[in-house]
Amino acid sequence: MQLTVWTYEGPPHVGAMRVATGMKGLHYVLHAPQGDTYADLLFTMIERRGERPPVTYTTFQARDLGTDTAELFQSSARDAYERFKPQAMIVGASCTAELIQDDPAGMALTMGLPCPIIALDLPSYSHKENWGAAETFYQIVRQLADKTRTAPPRDGRRLRANLLGPTALGFRHRDDIVEVRRLLSDLGIDVHVCAPMGSTPADIAGLGEADFNVVLYPEIAHEAARWLEKNFGQKFTKTIPIGVNATREFIAEVCAIADIAVPADPDAGRMPWWSRSVDSTYLTGKRVFIFGDATHAVAAARIASEELGFQVVGLGCYNREFARDIRNAAAKYGVEPLITDDYLAVEEAIAAANCELVLGTQMERHIAKRLRLPCAVISAPVHVQDFPARHSPQMGFEGANVIFDTWVHPLVMGLEEHLLTMFRDDFEFSDANGPSHLGPGAAPILASHPDQEVPATGSALSGMPDAKAEEPASGSAGAGQAEASGWSADATRELMKIPFFVRNKAKRNTERYAAEKGVTAIGVETLYEAKAHYAR
Amino acid sequence: MTVATASRTADALPILRERGQREVFCGLTGIIWLHRKVQDAFFLVVGSRTCAHLLQSAAGVMIFAEPRFGTAIIEERDLAGLADANEELDKVVRQLLARRPEIKLLFLVGSCPSEVIKLDLGRAAQRLNGSYPGVKILNYSGSGIETTFTQGEDACLAALVPEMHEEPAEQLLVVGALPDVVEDQFRRLFAELGIARVETLPPRRAKDLPGIGPGTRFLLAQPFLGDTARALETRGAVHLPAMFPFGAEGTTAWLHAAAQAFGIDEMHFRAVVAPGRERAKRALAHHAERLAGKSIFFMPDSQLEIPLARFLSAELGMKIIEVGTPYLHRSHLADDLAALPAGVQISEGQDVDKQLDRVRAARPDLTVCGLGLANPLEREGLSTKWAIELVFSPVHGFEQAGDLAELFARPLVRRDKLMV
Numbered sequence A: 001m002q003l004t005v006w007t008y009e010g011p012p013h014v015g016a017m018r019v020a021t022g023m024k025g026l027h028y029v030l031h032a033p034q035g036d037t038y039a040d041l042l043f044t045m046i047e048r049r050g051e052r053p054p055v056t057y058t059t060f061q062a063r064d065l066g067t068d069t070a071e072l073f074q075s076s077a078r079d080a081y082e083r084f085k086p087q088a089m090i091v092g093a094s095c096t097a098e099l100i101q102d103d104p105a106g107m108a109l110t111m112g113l114p115c116p117i118i119a120l121d122l123p124s125y126s127h128k129e130n131w132g133a134a135e136t137f138y139q140i141v142r143q144l145a146d147k148t149r150t151a152p153p154r155d156g157r158r159l160r161a162n163l164l165g166p167t168a169l170g171f172r173h174r175d176d177i178v179e180v181r182r183l184l185s186d187l188g189i190d191v192h193v194c195a196p197m198g199s200t201p202a203d204i205a206g207l208g209e210a211d212f213n214v215v216l217y218p219e220i221a222h223e224a225a226r227w228l229e230k231n232f233g234q235k236f237t238k239t240i241p242i243g244v245n246a247t248r249e250f251i252a253e254v255c256a257i258a259d260i261a262v263p264a265d266p267d268a269g270r271m272p273w274w275s276r277s278v279d280s281t282y283l284t285g286k287r288v289f290i291f292g293d294a295t296h297a298v299a300a301a302r303i304a305s306e307e308l309g310f311q312v313v314g315l316g317c318y319n320r321e322f323a324r325d326i327r328n329a330a331a332k333y334g335v336e337p338l339i340t341d342d343y344l345a346v347e348e349a350i351a352a353a354n355c356e357l358v359l360g361t362q363m364e365r366h367i368a369k370r371l372r373l374p375c376a377v378i379s380a381p382v383h384v385q386d387f388p389a390r391h392s393p394q395m396g397f398e399g400a401n402v403i404f405d406t407w408v409h410p411l412v413m414g415l416e417e418h419l420l421t422m423f424r425d426d427f428e429f430s431d432a433n434g435p436s437h438l439g440p441g442a443a444p445i446l447a448s449h450p451d452q453e454v455p456a457t458g459s460a461l462s463g464m465p466d467a468k469a470e471e472p473a474s475g476s477a478g479a480g481q482a483e484a485s486g487w488s489a490d491a492t493r494e495l496m497k498i499p500f501f502v503r504n505k506a507k508r509n510t511e512r513y514a515a516e517k518g519v520t521a522i523g524v525e526t527l528y529e530a531k532a533h534y535a536r
Numbered sequence B: 001m002t003v004a005t006a007s008r009t010a011d012a013l014p015i016l017r018e019r020g021q022r023e024v025f026c027g028l029t030g031i032i033w034l035h036r037k038v039q040d041a042f043f044l045v046v047g048s049r050t051c052a053h054l055l056q057s058a059a060g061v062m063i064f065a066e067p068r069f070g071t072a073i074i075e076e077r078d079l080a081g082l083a084d085a086n087e088e089l090d091k092v093v094r095q096l097l098a099r100r101p102e103i104k105l106l107f108l109v110g111s112c113p114s115e116v117i118k119l120d121l122g123r124a125a126q127r128l129n130g131s132y133p134g135v136k137i138l139n140y141s142g143s144g145i146e147t148t149f150t151q152g153e154d155a156c157l158a159a160l161v162p163e164m165h166e167e168p169a170e171q172l173l174v175v176g177a178l179p180d181v182v183e184d185q186f187r188r189l190f191a192e193l194g195i196a197r198v199e200t201l202p203p204r205r206a207k208d209l210p211g212i213g214p215g216t217r218f219l220l221a222q223p224f225l226g227d228t229a230r231a232l233e234t235r236g237a238v239h240l241p242a243m244f245p246f247g248a249e250g251t252t253a254w255l256h257a258a259a260q261a262f263g264i265d266e267m268h269f270r271a272v273v274a275p276g277r278e279r280a281k282r283a284l285a286h287h288a289e290r291l292a293g294k295s296i297f298f299m300p301d302s303q304l305e306i307p308l309a310r311f312l313s314a315e316l317g318m319k320i321i322e323v324g325t326p327y328l329h330r331s332h333l334a335d336d337l338a339a340l341p342a343g344v345q346i347s348e349g350q351d352v353d354k355q356l357d358r359v360r361a362a363r364p365d366l367t368v369c370g371l372g373l374a375n376p377l378e379r380e381g382l383s384t385k386w387a388i389e390l391v392f393s394p395v396h397g398f399e400q401a402g403d404l405a406e407l408f409a410r411p412l413v414r415r416d417k418l419m420v
């Protein structure tokens, strides 16, 4: 047993739902108790979907156990077919049904339903959401792809590729598809099928007719792509086009696979210049902590280091299946890889990393808020804010533009940093105003309550009792207060002269320095000793 | 006191009973509000990753600090042998209590998986009790195979009843978790009425668990507390049947039941409730303009459906099409049922697809439903109200009557306002 409060991934059947909900003409019959229907709200509320996920739950109860749960499953499957007339059905069990061993898969296969039935075996006591999505997609492809339908000879026709991996509830999948489509079309390559998102079982049957595959999210599509390679000889891309350099490499890889010339100097968008322009000088060496799914975390580390000039001080992922990628990348940046799905361990690592920016998931966003660190979201798990109304891809050159904006926005702007230093005694630049670009709601760093919550917006459940009444967790880095014990009045006054957005760091560093040197009374001297000590 | 104009007997129209797919949360969901109400209690779900994910999704990822609930996720090796599962559970409890020394009451909450593998949490609680001085360990089931949404609170409160000490004195017990602000309003009213001893279940702190005995009369603040009421009655307490305290009339009737039981003079009662009742009526009048004549359909969710339908029809003039409820407790709801107009279809249980067909056929002005159904119905042009908000917001009593009406009016106002 593992004590868990927040989880990065749901159970594997939620992964299967993400695949089914992304597709059309596919229906999922899930043997599960009524409470498991909560999963619908992930799609209807977080992603604002206007249709219910195509899932029928059997919702068996205790009184059904041992007697007619099997019959219940069969009638649910039959009714679901009648009502939705899907081109194909996937069937399986949730964690509870797995224990009662009704074998829904076996039953469905013998029921003689007039459409292909794909049985899923998703062990929920050992596996999780991403794995469930990957396994579901793999099974769908394996059982529906028609082996007689292969790519016709080239004969001067346009090339075509499948896009593999996007699902419902994926982090920016919706917009990544648009960008990658554009990249391919600039190379004269058509998208044959995009799957799971947007495809039907009939489309899946024709996957083999593409010349090659583009894997957007290996967490979901790697297994399927390997199977397609083996059975149809379709090569697949390994580069994930997130970031300017990775996008360039992706283009080169696609051209190599497609056997076409790499176009000279594609327009790489604004990001490279935005990063080179003088205003960005202040980004140099910003200490950044990165955590997410392995693919997005590795991509983020590369952008941070190569394209923004940050220093990667922490790198990790929650999906062990892809731990190797993180280990390799971590070695490159000289940091310890953090492979865990325990958010408390992540919180500890972030607090210890002494970083200036956190790139993470919604979980890290909350951790960063608590530690009063700027943060941008780079990976699932997602929530409603990760489905913006505007186009906001991560992939391709436009994705790089979006990333530049979203990562830099939480930081204080370059020139503003200097102005604040120069005019810190001017009342209009008073600390209490907070960074100007974050608006009047931005919490000043010396707020009276260190754990003050910024009002939650866009909650899936805005009627919820809000979070701020929750007691501060013991040991949380009470960042705000300058008047910590051990600080002399002079030192505190001096500390207050430091611009507020670096004050916390100065305070932490000084205290750490004092602790290391065994200094109990922190004076002005200690502050400057520490500053010299940590100067980079 | 007359409370409603239209009246009907409880068995006016045959109740529609359906069995098919349900689209309702399980009892674990109650933890989301219960853990905030009892401030030194921790809720440890013994379940699967699904259970943890449910709690997380229902709460949103909103809770800033570590909340007072968590899940001991059963893993593959726990399924191999129950002995080991028990040992693992003991270990998790030890870890947890070491990290949260302020916890005085620990609930081991059963789930579908723990029940199917027959992990006996009652025994586990007994075994663990006493090992942690100052910490009481209890258990209840919030599983989806046994409980529906708000029934989790019922199971939790019922588990507290045997822990209540014997109390011979006359007292009024208010049963059901209410937001503190509402609870305080009721306490003030009871004090003004002259009811000296008023206790609440659940208490805000575990150590304040009230006593119970034949001198105890209790009012149910929520309609989903059947098991708790039964447990209280076996301890000698007496239930005071009443309408539930929604709106001006419901609240008056509810308070009146207590006043009568405690022999409060009728004139005095009227004088005490008059100001609040008037305020509530004024607040309602404002929304009645918008809501009167509008039709409404309740999908089954919280078991609050019947009293809310009573409130909306009797006090705001709404037209009720169907009231779905996961479970109909006829005797507790007798007064509210009697005040529903004839011709209202009541349905118990659910077949969600068929019920949605009825919604589409009736095209109500407003449909009260769960979060999984709201946006899909809105997309079909049907206005909705999330049922869960009714459980999480302060809606009981005179001072909240206007807010409660507003919750129903807002989707309609919005609909009229939007020009996109």
Ligand code: SF4
Residues within 6 Å of the ligand: A033, A034, A035, A036, A095, A096, B026, B027, B028, B047, B048, B050, B051, B052, B054, B110, B111, B112, B113, B142, B143, B144, B145
């Ligand atoms: S229905 Fe059962 S398995 Fe599902 S979340 Fe509720 S208790 Fe857990």
Ligand code: SF4
Residues within 6 Å of the ligand: A362, A383, A384, A385, A456, A457, A458, A459, A460, A461, B059, B060, B061, B062, B063
């Ligand atoms: S505030 Fe609401 S929207 Fe934001 S993380 Fe929390 S639940 Fe999600």
